[in-house]
Structure formats: structure tokens, C-alpha cells
Amino acid sequence: MTIDQDSRTFVLKPRDAxxxxxxxxxxxxxxxxxxxxxxxxFEFSQYVADVVFExxxxxxxxxxxxxxxxxxxxxxALKGLEGxxxxxxxxxxxxxxxxxxxxxxxxxxxxLMSAYIxxxxxxxxxxxxxxxxxxxxxTDLHGAQSTLYRRLSAGLxxxxxxxxxxxIHGSLDASTTLGMIDLPPxxxxxxxxxxxxxxxxxxxxxxxxxxxxxxxxRLRQAGxxxxxxxxxxxxxxxxxxxxxxxxxxxxxxxxxxxxxxxELGDRKDRVQCLSGIRVIELCRVIAGPTIxxxxxAHGASVLKVTSPQLPDVPFFQLDVNAGKHTTSLHLKYPADxxxxxxxxxxxxxxxxxYRPSVITRLGYSPEVLAAKAAQRGRGIIYVAEDCFGxxxxxxxxxxxxxxxxxxxDCVTGVAWEQGKFMRLSEPVVPPFPMSDYGTxxxxxxxxxxxxxxxxxxxxxxxxxxxxxxxxxxxxSLGSYPEHVQDELRRQHDTQFFALRHxxxxxxxxxxALRSIRRLHPRxxxxxxxxxxxxxxxxxxxxxxxxxxxxxxxxxxxxRPTRPNGFDAPTWEGWEEDKAVLNG
Numbered sequence: 173m174t175i176d177q178d179s180r181t182f183v184l185k186p187r188d189a190x191x192x193x194x195x196x197x198x199x200x201x202x203x204x205x206x207x208x209x210x211x212x213x214f215e216f217s218q219y220v221a222d223v224v225f226e227x228x229x230x231x232x233x234x235x236x237x238x239x240x241x242x243x244x245x246x247x248x249a250l251k252g253l254e255g256x257x258x259x260x261x262x263x264x265x266x267x268x269x270x271x272x273x274x275x276x277x278x279x280x281x282x283x284l285m286s287a288y289i290x291x292x293x294x295x296x297x298x299x300x301x302x303x304x305x306x307x308x309x310x311t312d313l314h315g316a317q318s319t320l321y322r323r324l325s326a327g328l329x330x331x332x333x334x335x336x337x338x339x340i341h342g343s344l345d346a347s348t349t350l351g352m353i354d355l356p357p358x359x360x361x362x363x364x365x366x367x368x369x370x371x372x373x374x375x376x377x378x379x380x381x382x383x384x385x386x387x388x389x390r391l392r393q394a395g396x397x398x399x400x401x402x403x404x405x406x407x408x409x410x411x412x413x414x415x416x417x418x419x420x421x422x423x424x425x426x427x428x429x430x431x432x433x434x435e436l437g438d439r440k441d442r443v444q445c446l447s448g449i450r451v452i453e454l455c456r457v458i459a460g461p462t463i464x465x466x467x468x469a470h471g472a473s474v475l476k477v478t479s480p481q482l483p484d485v486p487f488f489q490l491d492v493n494a495g496k497h498t499t500s501l502h503l504k505y506p507a508d509x510x511x512x513x514x515x516x517x518x519x520x521x522x523x524x525x526y527r528p529s530v531i532t533r534l535g536y537s538p539e540v541l542a543a544k545a546a547q548r549g550r551g552i553i554y555v556a557e558d559c560f561g562x563x564x565x566x567x568x569x570x571x572x573x574x575x576x577x578x579x580x581d582c583v584t585g586v587a588w589e590q591g592k593f594m595r596l597s598e599p600v601v602p603p604f605p606m607s608d609y610g611t612x613x614x615x616x617x618x619x620x621x622x623x624x625x626x627x628x629x630x631x632x633x634x635x636x637x638x639x640x641x642x643x644x645x646x647x648s649l650g651s652y653p654e655h656v657q658d659e660l661r662r663q664h665d666t667q668f669f670a671l672r673h674x675x676x677x678x679x680x681x682x683x684a685l686r687s688i689r690r691l692h693p694r695x696x697x698x699x700x701x702x703x704x705x706x707x708x709x710x711x712x713x714x715x716x717x718x719x720x721x722x723x724x725x726x727x728x729x730x731r732p733t734r735p736n737g738f739d740a741p742t743w744e745g746w747e748e749d750k751a752v753l754n755g
Contacts, residue, residue, distance in 0.1 A: 201223060244277065247613060333380055449467070450743060561640045605677075702716070
């Protein structure tokens with residue numbers, strides 16, 4: 173794909189000419205604009221008409237994923253609005269209207285599968301040899317990923333109530349979750365996939381849904397009863413979330429002056445619009461780090477700060493740490509806090525991907541940081557991303573709860589929609605962490621909106637979004653027409669449709685990926701991927717290219733990915749590799 177004004181992109185008709193992803197992505201961005209208009213600068217909306225959804229083959233314009241909800245269209249719309257945001261920011265630096273904003277639909281499909289198609293020297297997430305290739309500190313501190321039995325402590329199981337399901341989630345703390353259902357933390361003789369599932373589900377079935385809720389909340393674990401979209405909308409929390417836009421942008425203080433973006437002068441080459449912006453990322457796993465990864469692709473200096481005492485999923489770092497520096501600080505240690513405070517002194521953006529109040533309890537609440545920003549005379553943008561959403565909104569009773577992508581999919585009704593698509597009377601967690609990537613895209617837009625407000629109005633701004641808010645936007649787009657769903661069921665592998673509620677996310681993803689590779693090999697071609705040597709991982713990391721292009725701007729990373737804790741805690745001396753950016 174190219175976006176030069178005189179370029180021509182050859183677009184083939186989709187296999188099913190009665191449905192077009194590009195047409196429905198256009199409808200999705202119009203819906204997104206309508207529901208988020210109150211939260212974004214007017215200048216962003218002016219660019220929506222300049223967004224084009226492009227495909228270089230029939231693949232991009234057809235539904236590729238075996239799912240009933242319009243994930244490809246939703247994420248294409250989000251990337252389009254992200255393009256509008258960086259175009260508007262660039263107009264503050266150098267007028268060049270109109271700018272063509274192009275979203276490559278094949279790469280959007282790749283983006284949604286990114287965690288499963290990223291490889292290190294050809295080894296993907298499912299390869300048993302990959303764990304031996306991930307260097308540095310082992311971030312699976314509790315061994316939650318160490319055996320199949322422990323990995324399956326994160327799963328969707330039936331309860332004692334027939335037809336009622338609960339998703340337990342021990343992906344970072346398997347021992348606590350297994351103990352919650354009265355199972356031993358380790359079971360060395362239990363290695364068979366089916367036997368592991370049967371053992372854990374038998375334990376879950378000893379409890380009612382309400383008993384599991386009580387135990388789960390007492391132990392502060394991530395977990396939820398699995399609701400239909402109608403059931404969710406009738407809960408107090410669901411009613412609150414249903415009244416909110418997908419993200420919110422509110423001032424924390426308005427005393428500090430406007431902080432303009434870096435000037436571009438008379439430069440005629442393509443530039444990155446966030447050059448000079450410093451971002452501290454306090455996030456784990458996928459959704460929050462995706463925000464940082466995207467801001468880095470626009471030129472921001474993103475420093476991911478993780479604690480050596482908090483677990484993470486090692487493999488995901490190959491994907492989400494692209495373009496960043498990563499460092500390790502424990503914010504309960506005075507010496508590490510002092511270092512962190514020096515980093516904060518010149519930071520422009522804070523990304524908070526923990527449950528509400530975690531960072532606040534460490535002494536770094538949005539209000540405290542805004543007060544520090546007022547003292548230095550330079551506002552700060554605080555971006556909070558979590559699972560349930562609604563933090564600070566009266567009636568949002570679940571806002572404080574921990575959660576991950578599968579939890580949001582289960583509580584909002586997405587899992588039940590997947591199960592119905594598969595002709596089951598039970599929920600199934602969709603393949604791939606698609607809600608994670610969608611939420612990361614929402615968080616990128618809201619961060620850009622906060623920076624734009626600071627540049628034009630001054631002040632410090634708090635920006636919020638959540639996995640649940642992304643899912644509500646996704647659900648608002650509706651399911652695919654029945655004839656499209658029928659075609660997906662006809663085309664995709666029968667083994668995928670043999671999955672049940674208790675199958676693991678890895679098994680669901682593995683079967684979906686195998687089917688997609690057969691149907692849509694173009695998505696895995698070299699033109700869709702970027703291969704870069706990573707000194708941090710000691711090998712070639714192959715991952716999807718950026719799906720967004722904006723005329724006059726360069727979008728991409730200037731440094732290869734690395735594991736958590738790889739770099740010194742400083743803003744100085746960051747390496748740049750133009751070959752990575754141009755690759």
C-alpha cells in the first residue's frame with residue numbers, strides 16, 4: 173500500500189460481493205465519531221472524510237476471522253480515527269491539508285492476531301521451544317505458565333448451576349486461583365489436556381456462581397460470571413457503562429500554559445509527529461502496552477517501567493515492546509522511587525494499565541501528578557486503561573475489579589455471541605486477544621486527544637478507557653448478517669467449530685490460526701510483516717507492519733523490541749535505527 177496522491181491501489185472484489193469490510197469500516201468510523209464526538213477535538217473529526225480503507229487484494233475486504241462480531245471493522249475505524257488525530261496534530265506543526273489517511277485492511281486483520289503471528293527466529297507462541305529463547309529476568313514469577321495444568325487455571329468453566337458459567341483467571345497467579353476452587357497448586361502427574369480441563373471443571377462445578385464470585389472477590393482475583401449482552405446491560409454497572417462513550421477526556425487542572433508540539437520548520441521529509449514527547453508506561457500484558465507501542469510508532473519516547481516483583485507474560489513482550497525502552501523499578505523502594513521521580517519530572521504522558529487505585533496507593537494519583545505538573549508549569553496527560561471501566565462514575569460497582577481481556581469478553585456478552593455463532597448453547601472466548609488490541613487503539617486515540625488539548629488549551633488531562641468500553645462499541649456495530657456467518661461456518665475448519673466453552677484461549681487461537689492460514693495465506697506474506705534483529709531477544713523478531721499511513725508523516729518504530737527491564741532508567745542516550753523505521 174502507498175498513500176502518495178498519484179498512487180493507485182488495485183482492489184479486487186471480495187469473495188462475497190454482498191458484504192464489504194471497507195464499506196462497513198466506513199460505517200463503523202462514522203458510528204465511532206458520533207459516540208465520541210464530545211471527547212475529541214473538533215479538528216480530529218474534520219479529517220474523517222479523508223480516511224480511506226484500502227486493500228491490495230480480495231483478502232482485506234472480506235471477513236477473515238471466524239467470529240460473529242465486526243472486529244476487523246471496529247479496529248479499522250479506530251486506526252482511522254488515530255490517523256485523524258495525528259493529522260490534526262501535524263497541522264499544528266505544519267499545515268498540509270488535505271492529508272490522505274489510509275488504513276490497510278489486510279494489516280488490520282494481522283494486527284488483531286499479532287500475539288499469535290509474532291515470531292522469534294521462526295518460533296511462535298505455541299512452540300514449546302520458545303520459552304528457552306526468552307532472555308533476561310523470568311517475568312512469570314509465580315510459574316503460572318510453567319505447566320499445562322497451571323495455565324488452564326485461566327479458563328471458562330461450567331458452575332454448579334446448569335447452563336451458568338464462570339471464568340476463573342490464574343494466568344499470573346495460578347496457585348491462588350487453584351486454591352480458591354480447592355485444588356492443589358501443582359499436579360505433576362496431570363499433563364493431558366483433556367484431563368486437566370476435566371479436573372478443573374469438576375472443581376468449579378462444586379460451586380454456584382455466587383459462591384465463586386464471593387471467593388474470587390475475597391482473594392482479589394480476576395474472574396467473572398459469564399453474562400449475555402442482555403444480562404450485562406441490566407446490571408447496575410452495565411447501565412453505567414452503556415451511558416458512557418468509548419473513552420473520556422477531562423481536565424485535571426487548567427492553570428498550566430499550552431505546550432506546543434515540536435516544530436517541524438521547513439523540513440520537507442516525512443516526520444513523526446510525536447517527536448520529543450516522553451511517555452512513561454506503567455502497564456502489563458497487551459492492552460495498555462499496545463497504547464505505548466502505538467505512541468512510539470508516532471515518534472514518542474516510550475519508557476516502559478515494570479517491577480521485578482510483578483509477573484508478566486514473557487512472550488507478549490516480543491510484540492508489545494516494539495519501539496520502546498524498558499526498565500525495572502520497584503516503586504515501594506525509596507531509591508527506585510527517587511529515580512522514578514526524576515523520570516516524571518520531564519514526562520508528558522503517563523499510561524496506567526493497572527486496576528484503579530493501584531498507582532494511586534503508591535502516591536502517584538492523577539491529582540498528585542497534576543499538582544506536580546502545575547508546579548513545573550507543564551501539564552501532564554494521564555491515560556488510565558482497565559478492564560471493567562467506570563472508575564469514578566457513581567453506580568459503576570465493578571470499576572475496582574481486576575480483569576483481563578477474557579474477563580471483559582465474558583462479562584459484556586462477547587463470549588456468548590461467539591458461542592451462539594458456533595451453534596452452541598454455551599459461551600466461548602473468541603480467538604486471539606482482539607479486545608486487547610482494540611482497547612489499545614482506543615487508548616492511543618484518547619492519549620492523542622489529551623496531548624492535543626494540552627497543546628491548544630493548556631492544562632493537565634485525565635483520559636480513560638477500558639476493555640469493557642471497547643466491547644460495548646464492538647457490540648454496538650452489530651453481528652455480521654446471517655449469510656456472512658453461514659459462509660464463515662462453511663469455509664472455516666470443522667475442528668474450530670468442535671471447540672467447547674472449556675477449551676483454552678491458546679487452543680481456540682491455535683485452531684483459528686490454522687484455519688485462517690489455509691483460507692487467507694496473503695495475511696502471512698512478507699509484505700504484511702517486518703523482520704528486525706533484536707539484540708534484547710538475540711534473534712530475528714517477525715511481527716505485523718503498521719496498518720496506518722498518513723500523508724506527510726512517518727509511522728513506525730526507530731528501535732527493535734526488547735524484553736522488560738532491558739534498559740537503564742533514563743531518557744538519555746536512546747539508540748535509533750532508521751533501518752527499523754524504514755523496514
